Amino acid sequence: xxxxxxxxxxxxxxxxxxxxxxxxxxxxxxxxxxxxxxxxxxxxxxxxxxxxxxxxxxxxxxxxxxxxxxxxxxxxxxxxxxxxxxxxxxxxxxxxxxxxxxxxxxxxxxxxxxxxxxxxxxxxxxxxxxxxxxxxxxxxxxxxxxxxxxxxxxxxxxxxxxxxxxxxxxxxxxxxxxxxxxxxxxxxxxxxxxxxxxxxxxxxxxxxxxxxxxxxxxxxxxxxxxxxxxxxxxxxxxxxxxxxxxxxxxxxxxxxxxxxxxxxxxxxxxxxxxxxxxxxxxxxxxx
Numbered sequence: 001x002x003x004x005x006x007x008x009x010x011x012x013x014x015x016x017x018x019x020x021x022x023x024x025x026x027x028x029x030x031x032x033x034x035x036x037x038x039x040x041x042x043x044x045x046x047x048x049x050x051x052x053x054x055x056x057x058x059x060x061x062x063x064x065x066x067x068x069x070x071x072x073x074x075x076x077x078x079x080x081x082x083x084x085x086x087x088x089x090x091x092x093x094x095x096x097x098x099x100x101x102x103x104x105x106x107x108x109x110x111x112x113x114x115x116x117x118x119x120x121x122x123x124x125x126x127x128x129x130x131x132x133x134x135x136x137x138x139x140x141x142x143x144x145x146x147x148x149x150x151x152x153x154x155x156x157x158x159x160x161x162x163x164x165x166x167x168x169x170x171x172x173x174x175x176x177x178x179x180x181x182x183x184x185x186x187x188x189x190x191x192x193x194x195x196x197x198x199x200x201x202x203x204x205x206x207x208x209x210x211x212x213x214x215x216x217x218x219x220x221x222x223x224x225x226x227x228x229x230x231x232x233x234x235x236x237x238x239x240x241x242x243x244x245x246x247x248x249x250x251x252x253x254x255x256x257x258x259x260x261x262x263x264x265x266x267x268x269x270x271x272x273x274x275x276x277x278x279x280x281x282x283x284x285x286x287x
Contacts (some may be wrong), residue, residue, distance in 0.1 A: 017050045017068060018077045040091045048176055053217035059085045059169035069217050085169045092172055096161040103170050111159040177249055186226045199258060203230050222250055228252050231282055238282040244271045246287055
């Protein structure tokens with residue numbers, strides 16, 4: 001494998017995520033047949049540890065750039081040799097059940113359960129080189145430091161992979177959703193007390209519309225699911241709660257969830273029209 005020390009990972013920035021990733025990657029064997037699978041696993045675990053919401057793998061003429069979106073800000077983490085582009089993206093496709101031989105069309109999938117199980121345990125490199133970043137609450141001394149240290153290093157939330165054909169190869173975007181056990185309720189979101197109280201009051205009303213808007217990765221989906229759980233907690237079986245989503249990103253107990261499938265004629269207008277005949281009390285539309 002040519003020039004790994006100088007070109008497979010280079011131009012690493014001086015920020016903490018880049019340093020941590022570079023240190024963890026130093027333990028990978030570049031001559032091993034398992035190098036690319038190990039690299040893919042490391043990228044996913046490291047990004048989760050640093051609370052990245054998205055990972056961008058961007059091919060250029062001679063390199064593959066990796067950027068992470070953390071707290072809404074996209075930042076450079078590493079640059080790999082361009083020879084890795086096709087193999088690394090192909091590995092992510094295998095993990096997501098996508099067609100590796102179709103590089104000319106956009107594709108979207110989710111990391112399969114068999115790979116997620118493997119990712120729930122940190123690699124030796126991460127265990128040695130990485131420490132979880134403190135939460136905002138920990139920084140404000142609102143929680144014990146032990147709670148801040150309990151951030152999972154492995155992958156326990158859902159991971160979505162999308163690929164897109166570009167001039168220099170396929171660009172891959174990886175969305176890391178919140179862990180299933182975190183941000184379940186509204187009070188887990190650390191909203192200002194007055195905002196949380198007002199939102200709960202709105203959710204308890206019998207009519208009206210609530211719009212959740214914001215840039216990608218700002219927490220719209222997480223907030224929407226927390227709102228659904230609040231309605232189920234407060235009203236239980238007294239309200240029929242239904243969703244129409246694209247895609248379904250989390251399963252919420254007590255909610256009837258449906259995913260649109262435009263390729264078979266089940267699009268948003270059709271689904272919403274039919275859903276209104278199901279006697280719902282609450283409808284959540286998620287794109």
